[in-house]
Amino acid sequence: MEKMQCKCGHVNPPGTILCESCGRSLTEEEQNKKLADMRYEGTARRSQTYNKSIIDKIWNFFSSVKVGVSIIVLLLIAAAIGTILPQAQYVNVPVRNDATIKAYYADVYGEIGKIYHFLGFHDLYSSAWFIILVGMLAISLIVASLDRFVPLYRSLKNQRVLRHPSFMNKQRIYAEGPAPEDSMQKAEEKLKALKYKVTLDKNGLLAEKGRFSRWGPYVNHIGLIIFLFGVMLRMMPGFYVDETLWIREGETRAIPDAPGYFLENKNFTMETYTGEGEDAKFEEAIDRVGSVAKNYQTDIVLYQTPEESLPGATDEIEEVKEHAIRVNQPLKFDGYAVYQMDFRQNELRAMTFDLTNKETEESLGSLTIDLVNPEKSYDLGNDTRVDLLGYYPDFSGFENGEPQTETPIPNNPGFLVRMFTPETPDGEVSFIVIQNTIEPLGENQYKLTFQNAETRDVSGLTIRKDSTLPILGLGGLIFMIGVAQGMYFNHRRFWIQRQEDGGLVLAGHTNKNWYGLKKDLDQVSEFASLPPYIDQQEEIEKQEKLKKEQKLEGDELS
C-alpha cells in the first residue's frame, strides 16, 4: 500500500482516513459521510490497512472487538458450566485418585455426572482449553491495544490547530456565523477559566482538556495483562510454595519448603458458640442450626537455626516469635504465611498397659508406649520385660500372615509383643489391637491389659509463599486507575477559526459525555457571543425519525 498524500501536501501513512495535518477526508467512503469518524482520530490502524500475510490475518483477528467480546463470552459460558456440578477439588472421597473421583461422579450424579466427568468438566479451570482461552484473551488484549494505541498516540501528540473546513463541518458539534470582533479573545479567556489548554495559530484556536483519559482503556488493559502475567508466573517453580504440615501438640517440626525454620505446636483449641453469656443473642440461631464453630487456633512458637549452623541441625534453634494462628490471622515471616486450615482432635498419643497374669489377674507392673516413638523394649524389673517386635500404627488386617498398616498415623495401633516374666523366661508372643488380643503361638499365661490412653490434637497448617502477589496487586491497581481514568474523565476539544469574511467557525468533539461538553460550550458561547451551535448527530436522528413518520403516513394514505 502507498502513503497517502493529502491535498494540503501532508504525506500520511497508508490507511489513514482523516489527514493527520488538516483533517480532510482521504477516502471516498469517508468523504461521503455526514460526520467524520473520530474514534481513533481517523488514523491508520494496522488491522484496517493490511490483510495479506498470515501475520496480518492473525493480527486482524485478535484486534477485532467482535473477537474480543466473543472470547469474553466464551470464558463466561465455560466458567458457568464449571459450576453445574462441584469441581473435583471440592469432592470428598476417602482415597483420592482418578478412579475414585470418576466413580464419585458416576455414583452421586448418575448419567449426568458420568458425562460431566467424561468431558473433563470436573477439572474445568485447569483444563488446557480453558487456559488456552485465557491466553487468547491476553493476546487479544495486547494486540487490540497496540493496534489502536500507537496511531492514536501519534496523532494526539501532533495536533494542528488549523483544520480544513470539511473536517470542521463534519464534527458532531458545529457552529458558523458572524461574531463580534473580540469573541476569539473572550472565548480563549473563558476556555482557560474552564481549565482548557488553549493553543493559538494564526486565525485559529484549539482548546483541549482531559486528553489523558483517552489512555484509560489502554492503561486498564495493561493492568489486566500484568495480572494475567502474574498468574502465569505462579506456574513456574520457586514463585509459589503450597505445603501442608500436620503438627501435633507438643511437637516441633521443620517447616516444609522454608529452610531453617521450625514450628512448635504448643496447643490447639477449637471453640463453639455456647449460646450463653455473651453469646446469648445467638441462642435462637444455635438452636436452629446446631453448633457453630467460633474459633480454631494453634498456639505456636517459631524457631530459626542460626545462620552459621549446619543445615538440618535442630539442637541450637533460636526462638523467633510466639503467635496464635487463627483463621484470618496467619503467621507471617520472611515472605511466608502459615494458615490454620484443618485439625484432628484426640489423636492417640500413648497407651498404658498392665502386664497381668490371666488367671490371678495380678499385675507385674505397667508400661506406657509412646505411639510416635515407641521403644524396642520395656523393662519392668524383676526379670520382667516386654519387647516390642512390631508396631502397626494404623492396623488394617493381615496379609500373608503379616500385620499391615494403612498409614503411619496411630488411628488403630497394633502391637506384636513378646512378654518375659520369671515364670515364662522364653517369652510369650501376643498381638494386641484395641479391644482384641491374638495369641498366634498358642495359649499364653500373661497378657497386656489396656489401662488408659493419652490423646492430643493435631493441627493442619498450610504453608504459603506467593512471590507473585505484588505483581497481581500492581495489575489490579493499574486496572482500577485505567478504568477510572477512562470512565470518569473525558477528552474534550474545541476548534475555533476566524474566517476571511469575519465570521467564526466552531467545532467540538468529545470521546464521551456530550452532555458535559455542551454545558462547557454553553458557558463559552454566552460569554464570547459565539454563533449558535447544532448537534449534528441529533439533527440526523431527528430527520430520520421524521422520514420514518412521513413514510408511515404515506403508507396509510395509499
Place this chain on the structure above:
Amino acid sequence: MTMAELSSNLLYVAFVAYLIATFVFGGAVRGNKEGSFKSEGRWGKVAFVITLIGFFSHLGYFITRWSATGHAPLSNMFEFTTAFGMTLVGGFIILYLLYKTPVLGMIVLPVALLIIAFASMFPSEVSPLIPALQTNWLAIHVSTVVIAEGILAISAGAGLVYLLKVVDMNKKSKQRFWLEAIMYSLVVVMGFVIASSYFSLTGYQADFTYVNKDGNESSITYNMPPLVGMNEYTSLTEGAMEPFFETPAIINASKITTVLWSFFVGTILYWLIRLVARRRIAAIFKPFVKNVSLQLMDEINYRAVIIGFPLFTLGALIFAMIWAQIAWSRFWGWDPKEVWALITWLFYAAYLHLRLGKGWHGEKSAWLGVVGFAIIMFNLVAVNLIIAGLHSYA
C-alpha cells in the same frame, strides 16, 4: 424496645414508605398527561421525599442491627438481601438526583419491595459468625459488592423502562415475549412471598426421613405441603400430603417443592392480573412510560454501569481476593460464588465493549442491562441456595 426490635421496626417503616412512594411516583408519571412535566416534577418531589424517609429508616435498620449483632449485618441470606434492597434504593436516589426521573422510581421501588419481602422469608434471627467471617473484610468486601450490585441494578431498571416504551405489545415478537417473561418472573417472586407467608402463618410442617447421597438416613422438615419427596422418604407427620414423586438423592426436594409452589401461586396471580386488566402486564405500564425520554433512559442505563462496574471490580474481585488470601491462603479457589462474581464481571465487560466498540446503544443496551440484573439475581438466589460452596448461606 431492644435494639433488635427497633431494627426490625425500622425495616418495617422503610417497607411501608417505599410502598407509598411507589404509588406516588406512579401517580406523578400518570398525571403528566400532556407531557408538560410540571405536575410530574411536583409529585415526583413528594415521592422522592417519601423514598428518602424510607431509605434513612432502612439505613437505621442496618445500623441498629449492626449494633445488635456486633458484626456487619451482611452475613446471611436475610441480611445480605435486605441490604441489597437498600443499595438498590440508594442507587436510585443517586440517579434521581442526577436526572430527576420519577418513572425510574415507579419501576425500581416495587422491585426493591419484592427483594425486601423475599429477604424476610429467610430466618432473620441474629446469627453468630464462623471463624472465616470474623474479620473487617466481611464488611469491606460485602458492602462494596452490595453497593455495586444495587447501582448495576439501576441500569436494569432504566433498561426496563426503555423496553416498556419501545416494545410493541400489540404485535407478536420475541421482544414482546421476553419482556412479558420479565414481568412474569417478578410475579413469581411475589408468588414465593405469598406462599411462604401463608404456610408460615398457618404453621405448616411436615417431617420426613430419607436416605441422603452418602447412603445415610437423614431427616428433613418441609414448610410447604410436599409436592416432591426426598430420596426413599418416609413420612413422619400424620395427615401430611403424599408427594407426587420422589427425587434422586442429590436433589433437595424440599427446595424444589418451594420453587413449585412459588410458580404455582405466581402463575395464578399472573393470570388473575391479566384477566382483570385484560392485557399483558407489560402493556399495563404503557401509559406510564408514554412521555419517557428514551435517550435519558439509555444514558442512565450506561451511567449506572459506569459507576457500578469499577465498584464491582473493587468489591467482588479485588477485596474478595485479598480476603481469600488472608482467610483461605489462596486468593482464588474457583468456588461457585467466586465464579459467578467473575461471570458477572465478564458480562459487564462485554456490555462496555459492545457499547463502545460495536455501538450497541438503546434497545440492545437495555436488554443487556436487564440480563446483567438476571445474572446478579442468579448469583444471589440460585448460587446461594442451590449450588453449595464456601459462601453458601443456607
